[in-house]
Every structure is written in structure tokens, then in C-alpha cells.
Amino acid sequence: xxxxxxxxVWEWLDQVPDPEIPVISLVDLGIIRDVGWQxxxxxxxxxxxxxGCPATSIINMDIEAALRGHGxxxxxxxxQLSPAWTTxxxxxxxxxxxxxxxxxxxxxxxxxSRCPHCGDNDLEKISQFGSTPCKAHWRCKSxxxxxDYFKCI
Amino acid sequence: MELNDALERFLLRMGDNTLILGHRVSxxxxxAPVLEEDIALANTALDMIGQTQLWLGLACEVQDxxxxxxDLAFLRDAWDFxxxxxxxxxxxxxxxxxxxxxxxxxxQSVYLPRLSxxxxxxxxAIAEKANKEATYHVxxxxxxxxxxxxxxxxxxxxMQQALDYLWPYVGEIFDTDQADDVLAEAGVAVHxxxxxxxxxxxxxxxxxxxxxxxxxxTFAHHGGRTGAxxxxxxxxxxxxxxxxxxxxPGASW
Numbered sequence: 425x426x427x428x429x430x431x432x433v434w435e436w437l438d439q440v441p442d443p444e445i446p447v448i449s450l451v452d453l454g455i456i457r458d459v460g461w462q463x464x465x466x467x468x469x470x471x472x473x474x475x476g477c478p479a480t481s482i483i484n485m486d487i488e489a490a491l492r493g494h495g496x497x498x499x500x501x502x503x504q505l506s507p508a509w510t511t512x513x514x515x516x517x518x519x520x521x522x523x524x525x526x527x528x529x530x531x532x533x534x535x536x537s538r539c540p541h542c543g544d545n546d547l548e549k550i551s552q553f554g555s556t557p558c559k560a561h562w563r564c565k566s567x568x569x570x571x572d573y574f575k576c577i
Numbered sequence: 578m579e580l581n582d583a584l585e586r587f588l589l590r591m592g593d594n595t596l597i598l599g600h601r602v603s604x605x606x607x608x609a610p611v612l613e614e615d616i617a618l619a620n621t622a623l624d625m626i627g628q629t630q631l632w633l634g635l636a637c638e639v640q641d642x643x644x645x646x647x648d649l650a651f652l653r654d655a656w657d658f659x660x661x662x663x664x665x666x667x668x669x670x671x672x673x674x675x676x677x678x679x680x681x682x683x684x685q686s687v688y689l690p691r692l693s694x695x696x697x698x699x700x701x702a703i704a705e706k707a708n709k710e711a712t713y714h715v716x717x718x719x720x721x722x723x724x725x726x727x728x729x730x731x732x733x734x735x736m737q738q739a740l741d742y743l744w745p746y747v748g749e750i751f752d753t754d755q756a757d758d759v760l761a762e763a764g765v766a767v768h769x770x771x772x773x774x775x776x777x778x779x780x781x782x783x784x785x786x787x788x789x790x791x792x793x794x795t796f797a798h799h800g801g802r803t804g805a806x807x808x809x810x811x812x813x814x815x816x817x818x819x820x821x822x823x824x825x826p827g828a829s830w
Binding site: 552555 | 613614616617620621623624625626627628630631698701702703705706707708709710713716717
């Protein structure tokens, strides 16, 4: 059997959920930088979101488990730091899923555009940090609900 | 001095700064004045520990003695550490912690963008990554310094005390030795002395906004980045940070 098409591998990886925000996939998150074959070995290049994010090691385990489940035998995971991950790499599909899940997607302006619960735009920042390194904590002054905002970096 | 030796010294300094300050900040976990600040401090500490893994990881590769970043963090004694004295000072109250963080973040935010243009690709990549985090940190610590400095009478008083206490530890940031000369020559890391103007411009702007008085005394403590004379606080910090590896050698998660 020859090597599986890389487009197939990308599809498989798009089925692997982010361990912290399971509604989006690792591909949605934009941390899979490259998939390619080096002879018989499948090389997947991954970049961390935040350098200390504890999910990073879980993500590598999940990638390995998923691809082994699809019959990949020789696998190498490469860490790539540069170019550094940016929320610009979050997919459009991922951004929409985040909002439905209750997390306001990143905005270039630096803050959420509307409340992911009620859609109002009368918002206030509670804290620059939230429940994971990639999120900040905001509140809607209209429905009074707090919500996570995916930090823009 | 050989370039490789200079590079190793530089990487230890970078990694030890974020390791020791990261540990200090993590001491707040579960103790901060409000939940949001607790989470923010823990996240800041996490970023710094992550950066430590990158810097010390590369230091190990340069050393080529088969050590890991964990070995460097947990199995060295106080005199082997090369962090700035500023990073090892006790937390004090929340205000002092945030002032210390601001003085450190401001330096990182000036230094890391320059390091991201390093002639050493590995250094450049780590600096590029760390800079994104440092940029976010300095925004928060700077705003907090202004909020507390220009806050109530009590918070203003405490922030001024914090600044006065920490000020003699700022000068060490700009100390240089032969390793810095070698690295600057090779384009690996800009000379720390070249950061002075931009650094003081940045912190002066914030401290003025915070209605705080910048001390005139330029006396500076030295000895952290050379390892010659750490404060008594570092050893106490290590007894906590390294305890598990000392009592259960080789224990792993």
C-alpha cells in the first residue's frame, strides 16, 4: 500500500477536537502547519498556541492516537515555533463554532464584537486572562452574562 | 570567549529569568486578592514557564551534555542560576508583585523584538514566540500599575513603596560582560546597554501616568546574571521549587 494522500490526513486531523475547546478541531485552530511524507514516514508539523499551554502535550497525544487509529505506522511530530501562531490562522468555520459554543471569536480590534449569548454589543472586559491561556474574560452589560473571549494575538 | 559558551550563558540567563519569576508569580495561585487576578497571575506564570522550557531546552542542546530543561531547573543550586536579582525578590503585596512584573515585562517587550531578528534562527524563533506573550503581559502589568498608582491613597502609597523597593534592582538589567560583547558582535543578541533609552522612556511614561515618583538614586545591586551574589531569597525559593526532585530523585509525572 502506498502513502495515504495528505489531503486525507488533513481531513482526519480536522476530526481531532481541541482538548480544551472540543467544538473546534486542531485544523480549525490553525496549529497544524504542515503534513507531508518523508519516504515512509508521515511528518506532521505542529505549532504551539502559547508556549506554556498545558494542552500542547495532550494535542500531540491526540494527533498520534488519531493517525495510528487510521493505520499510520510511521509518524513523526515536529514542533515549529516560527512563524509564531496567530489567531489569524483560526478558520472561519472555527470562529463560527466558537461563537455558537459561547466563546466570542478573536477580532482584530482587540475585543469581542458582540455577546455570544444575546448578541448585544454593550460589553466590558473583566480580566485580560480567562480559563485557559488563549482566552480573556468579558461580560455583557445587557444580558449580564459573563463569557470567554478568544484573545487576539 | 567562544561564541558557543557565550550563547549558553545567554540562554541560561533568559531561561532562568522566566523560570524564577514564573515560579514567584505562581506562588500567588490560590492567594490573589480576587479570582480574576488569581487566574491572570497563574496564566502569566504559565507563559513564563513555557518560555523557560524553550530557552533552557535550547541551552541544553548548546551544552550537549545530555541534560534536559528539567535537569537545569530542578538540579542546580543557587550559585548556578543566572537570573536577574529582580526576578527572585519576594512577592510582597499584590502591588509589589505587579510593579516587579511591569519592570520585567517592559524590559522583555523592548528586548524580545530585537532578539527575534537574531542571526541565530533558534533564538529568533523563541523570541518571536515569547514576544507575543510579553506584549500581552506588559499591557496588563502597565495598566495595573497605573490603576493602583493613580488609585486610592492607600494603593498609591503601596505602589510608591514597591517602586522604591524594586528600583535598585533595575540597573542590573543593563549590566554587560564579555558574553554580551561576543553575542552582539555575532548578531545573536543586541547589547543590553542599547536598550536603555527605550526602556526608561517606556517605564517613565507609565510611572508618570501612575502618578508615581521615579527615584533619583541610581545605585544598583548586581550579582544575579553573573551568579556571583544572589539575594538570600533565591535559596528559599529553590527549597520550594526543587523539593520534590530532591526528595524523590527522578520522579516524573
